[in-house]
Amino acid sequence: MTPPDHPREEARHAPRRRDTEDPRRNLILRALPDEEYERLRPALRPVTLQVRDQLYRRDGDIDAVYFPVDGVLSVVASVDGEPAVEVATVGYEGVSGLPVFLGAATSPHDCFCQVAGDALCLPTADLRRFLSDDGALHDLLHRYTQTMVVQLSQNVACNRLHSTEERCARWLLQTRDRVGANEFQLTQDFLGQMLGVRRGTVSLVAGLLQQAGLIRYSRGRITVVDPEHLHEAACECYDVVQAENRRVGLVPEPPDGATTGHSPGD
Template sequence: MHMPTKEPQINRLLGALPPEEMEILRPHLQQVPLIFRERLYEAGEPIRHVWFPNSGVVSMITELAEGDPVELATIGPEGMVGIALILGSERMENVAFNQIAGDALRMDAAQFRSSLERCPALHRLLLRYTAALMQQISQGAACNRMHTVEERCARWLLMTHDRVYTPNFLLTQEFLGQMLGVRRPTVSLAAGMLQKAGLIHYSRGEITICDREGLEAAACECYEVIRKEFERLVGAPG
């Protein structure tokens, strides 16, 4: 069974850098709050900042013409928000918003691009992180096509648990339905089955993970694929 480690004091990517590169970045990093439901990016707008979350969870979503959002990726203290800059793009083609409040270290986009030239270890690590995030996105697309809502719900809860480092977090059924791309009655049924099995407890918009091992068994294989690929490319938490 995989268990989340103790909450880090700093973003894991920044924490993995050699001291000399962290000293280059430190003057340009501003600690800011991640406010619940705040949008960090709008689709098609220029990227002005990148974020390295220390706590909290950010969702990358795409909004369809019908107005329904679908989550592409979940980002927490293990990652960075704004990977398009690493790949040479000046814009994000999706939306990023805070699904669970926390805080982050924010850097100006121009300063970030300049820092990549001076920080080769950061550049290498972020390229590997980008590969891991792309794996999460592609695996999630396959998961949404092939697996049941209950399995997908378990996977999403596990991924969120990994990032918040606590078994309790705020989550409405409406919001979970948006993340899974299903209607509220469907997600209510799936969450109800997980609760009936004793894996989670849901009350007044708060989720509690009661049986981590059982929730892993209820999830599809996509959770382990995503987690192991991230550890291969970027490293295990700790």
């Protein structure tokens, strides 16, 4: 994929809205020392990603990496003749295109925007030049790699051992954290693809969560009504991944009494 400033990409990657949050809501960028962030900032280009925008394709060059601010990215694996399966998600705690940091030019996976939002785009060539200085960003990406390893391995166990309702509750909590709001756009078809289940199963599970007063679903929009009880309905994988993010210093400790790792608006 070409970087978003290519003319063919302008319609899909609109300029970032002027009233959006601080780009340093992204926790990797926030953790950079101010001096290092200021050196990196001229190479960062604000964009607004729309649902299903493709950031890189399977076996295609990764031309740029993206630091989400308030959207969610999905990494999926494909097997010929079978539906794609989500293997990881990326939100405000991370960055897309991690294979580039690890020395690869391509990935066997696809990465696309799952929930629309703002991000900072950094061309791969600029990332590599910046990393050659071996500053704080290098260490932060090493720590983020560790959290991704935990997320990937936990997803394997989660998909095998936990019910669709538990996995759905976990997924909605993670999305709430990353978007930074209790309400976000999400179709049942898309949620079914992410969970690896049919649309009818998603309708049933969403209906159960709605009847329990945990969420509200209307016209493709999800509202998390009761995050504490939604957390209770989710599998423990949510806490495992959040704890690892906190352990390596990428997600702040929750306030006293909080049950989730991030409160909308933080």
